[in-house]
Every structure is written in structure tokens, then in C-alpha cells.
Amino acid sequence: MRKILSIVLSVVLTFSCMSIGMTAFAQDEAMKFAVASDLHYVVPEEELEIEIPYEPVMWNANRRAAMENESGFIIDEFLRQCAEDENCEFILVPGDLANDGKIIAQQHLDVAEKFRKFEAETGKPIYVINGNHDNGAGENDVTYKDFKEIYWEFGYDEALFVDDDTCSYVAELSEKYRLIALDSCDPSKSTEDGMTKDKVNWVLDEAEKAYADGKYPILMMHHNLLDHLPMQRILSRNFIIRNHTATANKFANAGIKLVFTGHEHCSDAAVYTSTLGNKIYDFATTSLTMYPAEYRMFSVSDEEISYEAKAIESIDVEALTSTVSGYTEEHIALMKENFNDAYAKEYLKCGVRYRLGKGLTMEAIGMEEGDAFYTLVNTAVSGLNKILEYPLYGEGGIQELAKGYNIDIPDSDYKNIWDVAMALVAAHYEGEENYPLDSKEVTIFLRAVALLLRDDLAAIGDETLLKGANVLLEKLGADFGVAEGITKVCTAVFGGVSAVEYFIIALVSPLLYEFVLDDDGVPDNNGTIPGYGVTGSDVAASNIFERISDIALLILTYLKNMVKILVKII
Numbered sequence: 001m002r003k004i005l006s007i008v009l010s011v012v013l014t015f016s017c018m019s020i021g022m023t024a025f026a027q028d029e030a031m032k033f034a035v036a037s038d039l040h041y042v043v044p045e046e047e048l049e050i051e052i053p054y055e056p057v058m059w060n061a062n063r064r065a066a067m068e069n070e071s072g073f074i075i076d077e078f079l080r081q082c083a084e085d086e087n088c089e090f091i092l093v094p095g096d097l098a099n100d101g102k103i104i105a106q107q108h109l110d111v112a113e114k115f116r117k118f119e120a121e122t123g124k125p126i127y128v129i130n131g132n133h134d135n136g137a138g139e140n141d142v143t144y145k146d147f148k149e150i151y152w153e154f155g156y157d158e159a160l161f162v163d164d165d166t167c168s169y170v171a172e173l174s175e176k177y178r179l180i181a182l183d184s185c186d187p188s189k190s191t192e193d194g195m196t197k198d199k200v201n202w203v204l205d206e207a208e209k210a211y212a213d214g215k216y217p218i219l220m221m222h223h224n225l226l227d228h229l230p231m232q233r234i235l236s237r238n239f240i241i242r243n244h245t246a247t248a249n250k251f252a253n254a255g256i257k258l259v260f261t262g263h264e265h266c267s268d269a270a271v272y273t274s275t276l277g278n279k280i281y282d283f284a285t286t287s288l289t290m291y292p293a294e295y296r297m298f299s300v301s302d303e304e305i306s307y308e309a310k311a312i313e314s315i316d317v318e319a320l321t322s323t324v325s326g327y328t329e330e331h332i333a334l335m336k337e338n339f340n341d342a343y344a345k346e347y348l349k350c351g352v353r354y355r356l357g358k359g360l361t362m363e364a365i366g367m368e369e370g371d372a373f374y375t376l377v378n379t380a381v382s383g384l385n386k387i388l389e390y391p392l393y394g395e396g397g398i399q400e401l402a403k404g405y406n407i408d409i410p411d412s413d414y415k416n417i418w419d420v421a422m423a424l425v426a427a428h429y430e431g432e433e434n435y436p437l438d439s440k441e442v443t444i445f446l447r448a449v450a451l452l453l454r455d456d457l458a459a460i461g462d463e464t465l466l467k468g469a470n471v472l473l474e475k476l477g478a479d480f481g482v483a484e485g486i487t488k489v490c491t492a493v494f495g496g497v498s499a500v501e502y503f504i505i506a507l508v509s510p511l512l513y514e515f516v517l518d519d520d521g522v523p524d525n526n527g528t529i530p531g532y533g534v535t536g537s538d539v540a541a542s543n544i545f546e547r548i549s550d551i552a553l554l555i556l557t558y559l560k561n562m563v564k565i566l567v568k569i570i
Contacts, residue, residue, distance in 0.1 A: 029301075031174050032087045036295035037222075037262030038287035039075055040099040040133065041111050042068035048326030051354070057330050058350035063358065064290075065351025067344065068099060069324050071289040072110065073315040078288060078295060079118045081310070087297065090124050090173065094262040094285065095131025095185075095222030097151075102136035108150045115154055127155040129181040130167040131222040131262060137187040144187070155181060161206075168199075170206055173218065177300065178210040180256075182221040184241060191238035191263075193223040200247055207254040216532040219251065219259045226259075226270035226282040229428075239264045248272045252280035257532050258305065259283065265290055267309060267431030269522045271529075277540025281522065281529060283307070291348035292430045293340050294525075302533030309431070309525035311340045348429065349422040360385055387452045388417045398448065405454045407447050412440055417448050431524030 048060045048069065055061065060069075067074065082088045098107035115126045128151050135147045144167055148156055156162050159169040166183035173179050180203055186194030203219065210217040219225075224240040225248055241247060251259070252274035258281060265287040272280050286294050293312040298305065317335050321327050334343040358364060360381055367374050391397040392414055399409040414420050420441050427433045435441050522529065530539075 031089065031177055031300045032298065033090045033092060033173075033300075034082050034085075034088050034295055034297055035092045035094070035260050035283065035285050036078055036288045037094045037260075037285040038096040038131065038265055038290070039071065039093065039111065040066050040068070040096055040287060040289050041071045041075060041107050042099045043104075043107060043110060044069045044072060044320075044324045046325065048324060052350060055350050055354070057328075057334075058346050060326075060331070061347045061350040061354065063351060063355040065348045065355070066099065066287065066290045067293075067347055068289075070315065070320060071099070072114075073320050074289045074293060074312050075111070075114055077312050077315050079114060081312075082124065083118065083122045085297070087299070088124060091126045092179075092220055092260055093126065093128045093154075094220050094260050095129050096133045096262060096287075097128060097131070099133055101134040101147075102138070102141050105142050105146065105150070108134070108142065108147070112150050112154070115151075119153070125154070125158075127171060127173075127179055127181065127220070129155075129220050129222060130183055130185060132185050132189075132191050134185075135167070135187055141187070144183075155179075163202075166199075168202070172215070176214075176216060178206075178213070178215040178217050180206045180210075180217055180219045182219060184221040184223040193238070193241045195223070195241040195243075195247070200250065203256075204250060204254050207251070207256055211255055217254075217256050219256050221259070221261055222263050224261045224264055224282060224284055225251070225280070226272050228264050228266055228268040228270055228282075228284045245272070248280055248282075249274045252276075252278040255532075256280055258300070260285065262287070266429050267292065267294055267524050269307075269431075269524050269527070270520060271522045273543045273546070277543040278535075279530070279543055281305075286429055286431070288312070290429070291340070291344040291426065293344050296525075300531065302531045304528050304531045304534075306528045307526065312344075313338055313340045315339055345426060348426060352425055353418055353422060357385075360388075384452060387448055388421070390416060392416050392419075392444075398451065402447065402451045405451060407451050407454075409444060409447055409451075410440055412444060414441075414444065417445070420444050420448075433524075 050059050051062045052059050062068065082091055097111045098104065101108050115128075119125060130144075130147050135142045135144055137143070142150075144165070147167055148162070155171050156169055159171045160178075162169040163183070167181075167185075168183045169181050171179045171181065182199065182203055184193050184195055184199070186192050207217040225244055227240065227244075229239075249272070252272060253276050255278070257279065261282055261284045264284050266284055267286040268284045270282045270284070272282075274280070283296065285296055286292060288295060294309045295312075296307050296309055298307045315335065317332060320335075321332065331343070334346065337343075367378075387398065390401070392409065392412070393399050398417065399411075402409045412420075414423070423441055424435060424445065427435060437443075437446075
């Protein structure tokens with residue numbers, strides 16, 4: 001075994017010495033720039049419309065949680081900050097410049113005019129690539145050609161190469177760095193990537209050319225290269241490229257270290273270590289016009305790459321309200337208090353909750369009364385809505401209901417489970433998620449899952465197997481169902497959880513762990529990673545051992561968390 005390991009390590013070290021990074025590069029100053037993604041610009045409407053009738057304050061929030069009417073003013077503030085920042089030499093935008101850009105060219109024209117004015121006033125260039133919202137293949141869609149014509153001044157005009165059939169191009173960023181702007185989209189599909197073998201090979205060829213010319217390659221595309229969600233290719237497959245692990249391995253071994261993406265609307269940094277020990281980093285930047293309304297500043301040198309997240313904390317409220325009527329005094333007060341934390345965050349929570357709530361109906365699920373399993377699914381959906389909506393505390397609240405099943409819901413300032421869920425969702429968008437499984441938020445959420453399982457299983461029993469017995473008990477004056485009563489009595493006497501609960505909690509916890517606790521070793525918002533010049537066999541070997549150690553640690557963490565859940569959480 002030792003001999004085999006020695007041979008493997010020898011091969012790795014040999015190929016590492018042959019890998020990218022041996023080209024001699026002249027020293028220069030750090031390159032500094034901004035990255036902002038998913039601008040989703042919308043031409044503002046004349047008057048606000050009610051989107052969520054039951055929401056007392058954020059009734060203008062939409063199901064996408066995207067601040068559409070505010071988008072142009074957010075973009076203006078971002079450009080203003082970049083204009084005044086001496087450390088910002090240029091701007092990269094990884095797609096979705098317009099929200100309805102496939103069919104409304106005016107949105108693109110407005111964004112291009114804002115960019116044109118910025119470049120004219122500052123002399124700082126902007127480089128763009130298309131996203132899935134930006135162009136299409138329909139008869140009346142904005143085409144590849146249209147997109148390139150509208151944004152010709154923003155990367156294409158000085159490009160070394162522009163692809164005729166896509167929006168891809170190659171451009172020089174500095175004397176030392178070259179941008180490979182890859183069109184990762186499929187124009188005939190809504191969100192799915194359009195990656196092909198030819199596109200992958202094109203990137204590899206351009207990376208090789210860059211090194212041959214003494215340049216370090218930087219990749220920009222809309223779709224994610226690495227996972228920014230647990231099992232993203234399964235749970236959110238349209239947001240990450242197909243065959244992403246194999247492609248990341250090829251790109252890393254071609255010497256690409258930095259990749260800038262968007263699409264997922266989260267602030268997340270992920271790293272992958274290739275078979276040769278080369279690391280590649282995918283920086284997914286959140287939507288500029290959606291909470292947390294952030295962009296990143298980068299400083300790139302041979303030795304290190306440092307980055308910092310910056311938020312849009314204010315916009316020109318007077319300009320907004322003079323353009324769009326209908327904003328209330330509460331809206332305006334929240335914007336002026338802190339546009340990001342007070343207004344945008346509440347907008348996100350209300351919008352996401354609205355979208356999820358609309359999906360928790362039998363109509364949205366597509367089931368009608370009389371369908372197979374209708375009773376089962378309807379009971380589960382009704383129970384979930386009840387758990388989410390009911391007050392957490394007080395008489396008749398979730399905490400009181402849970403006590404009947406020997407489940408302890410800890411005290412907190414949250415009003416209901418929706419509030420808890422939205423706090424976890426907001427953390428994902430913000431980046432730097434830090435909710436360990438024994439945190440109050442995750443504890444409440446998991447115990448609510450356990451309550452839902454127990455309460456729903458009881459209700460399903462009431463509505464099916466024991467329906468006749470319940471009718472009889474009701475005539476006798478009983479105020480609980482047979483299954484509900486049996487479940488509560490058994491729980492009180494025996495405690496513990498069922499096999500079904502073990503299975504569900506075991507399935508939920510690793511996903512939740514990855515979603516709300518970011519411990520992959522790469523800070524999402526502010527951090528430093530090795531620069532392009534840090535290479536060699538020693539580094540490659542260290543990276544490989546680090547990867548093995550990380551995988552082992554992750555397995556141990558899952559095992560530890562399972563013990564916590566089975567012993568403590570439930």
C-alpha cells in the first residue's frame with residue numbers, strides 16, 4: 001500500500017512540476033477592479049403596484065425579491081462608488097444586465113447608456129458577458145448579434161477575438177492578465193446552461209494562448225462552475241454548468257485560478273483542487289439589485305489575491321420617488337435609515353416568503369381532489385402551512401403544540417417559523433453563513449420539522465385509517481383524533497423518534513448544514529487567497545493533502561452532527 005501511495009505521489013509531483021505556472025512573468029503592481037453581477041435592470045414604472053395584498057409594509061415586493069423599480073438607481077450608486085474609488089481600475093459584469101433583456105431591448109439600451117457615461121467620465125473600462133436574461137433565439141428576441149452591438153464598447157471593441165456564433169470574447173485586462181469572457185448560456189432555454197465540449201475546449205485553448213503570450217487567464221461567465229449550494233447540480237441544476245467537476249479539473253490544470261460567475265444570486269466563494277493539485281476559485285457574486293445588494297473589490301498580484309464585499313447602503317431616494325409614485329412614508333424611512341439592511345433585506349424576506357407560499361398549495365402542486373394520494377399530500381401541505389404560519393409562542397402557538405409531542409422549542413425573538421426560515425435564507429444570500437447545527441435558529445427549524453412529521457403523521461392517520469373511529473369519538477364528545485391521541489401518549493410514555501423521523505432528519509441535516517454553515521475554508525466576502533504566481537510541486541502536493549484532509553473532516557463533521565441530532569436536537 002505504501003509503495004502504491006509513493007508511486008502515486010511521485011506522478012502527482014512530476015505532473016505538478018510540468019503544470020501551468022512555469023512561464024516567466026514580469027513583476028508589476030496589483031491589478032484592482034470591481035465585480036458586480038445580475039443587475040437585472042428594469043425600466044421603472046410610473047406608479048407602484050400592489051404585489052402582496054396581505055403584507056402591511058412591503059406590499060410592493062415581488063416573488064423574485066428583485067428590486068425592479070429601484071434597479072436603475074442602485075446601478076447609478078454602484079457606478080458612482082466605482083468612479084470615486086481610486087482602487088477601481090475597471091469593472092467586470094458576469095451577465096444578466098437586464099431583467100427582461102431577451103425581449104425588451106430598451107432595458108439593454110438604458111444600461112449601456114449608463115455604462116457609456118461612466119466610461120466617458122472616468123476612463124475606466126467595463127467588461128460584460130451575457131446571462132440567461134439577456135438574449136434569446138426566438139423570432140422577436142434580442143439576439144447574440146443585438147447584444148454584442150448594444151454592448152460593443154464594453155469588451156468587444158478592443159477584444160483580441162470575438163466569437164461570431166456566441167457572445168464569447170477575449171480581451172486584455174492589463175500587461176499581465178487576460179480575460180476569457182465565456183457565453184455559458186443556452187439561448188433557447190430559460191436558465192439552463194449551454195455548455196458544450198467545444199466551449200470547454202475553446203476556454204482551454206485560450207488559456208494556453210494566454211500563457212504562451214506571458215499572460216495569466218481570468219475566466220468570466222454567468223453560470224456557476226462550482227457548487228454554491230449543497231448538491232447544487234441536483235437541487236439547483238440550471239444554475240451550475242453540466243459536468244462541472246470534470247470541467248473545473250480541466251480549467252484548473254490549464255492554469256485558470258480566478259472564475260467570476262453570477263446567476264445563483266448569492267455571495268459565495270468556492271474552491272476546487274484538481275488532480276494535479278491546482279486550485280481554482282469560483283466567486284459567485286450576488287445580484288446587485290437584490291439583497292444584500294453587494295459587489296466585490298479585488299486586488300490581484302503574483303503573491304496574493306485579496307477581495308472585499310461592498311454594499312449599496314444608500315440610493316438617491318428623491319430621484320426614485322420623483323420618478324415612481326406610490327412609495328409610502330414607511331418605504332422612504334426604511335430606505336433612508338439604511339437602504340441595504342432596513343429596506344432591501346425586508347424586501348427579500350417578504351418576496352421569498354411570497355414565492356414559497358404561492359407554491360404551498362394543491363393548485364400549485366398540480367393535484368386535484370380525487371387524485372391518488374391527494375389526501376396524503378393535502379394533509380402534509382396543510383400541516384406545513386400551519387407550522388410556518390402559526391405564532392411560535394403563546395397560547396396555541398408552535399411551542400405549546402410541540403410540548404404535546406415532547407419537543408422543546410427554545411425561546412427566541414422570532415415570531416414564527418417563516419421568520420426563522422427567512423433568516424437562514426438571507427444568510428445564504430449574504431455569504432459567510434454561520435449557523436451551526438446547535439444554533440438557536442437551526443435547532444428551532446429542525447424541531448419544527450420533527451413536529452411537522454409527528455403532527456402530520458397523526459393527522460394522516462386521522463383522515464384515513466381511523467376516520468370512522470374519529471367520527472364515533474366526535475359524537476361522544478372527544479376533542480382529539482385517535483391517531484393524534486395515540487401519538488401523543490406514546491411520545492409521552494416512550495419518548496424518542498420514529499424510524500421515519502430518523503430518516504428525514506438524517507436527510508435534512510447535511511443539506512441544512514451546507515446551506516447555513518460555510519466552512520469550506522474560503523471566506524465568501526472578505527479574504528485573501530494565493531496569487532497566480534504561487535505555484536510549484538510543493539504547493540501542489542500540499543493542496544492535494546489539504547483536499548484529502550477536508551473530505552475526511554467533512555465526513556467526520558456529518559457523523560458528529562448526526563449524533564448531535566439524534567441525542568440532543570430531538
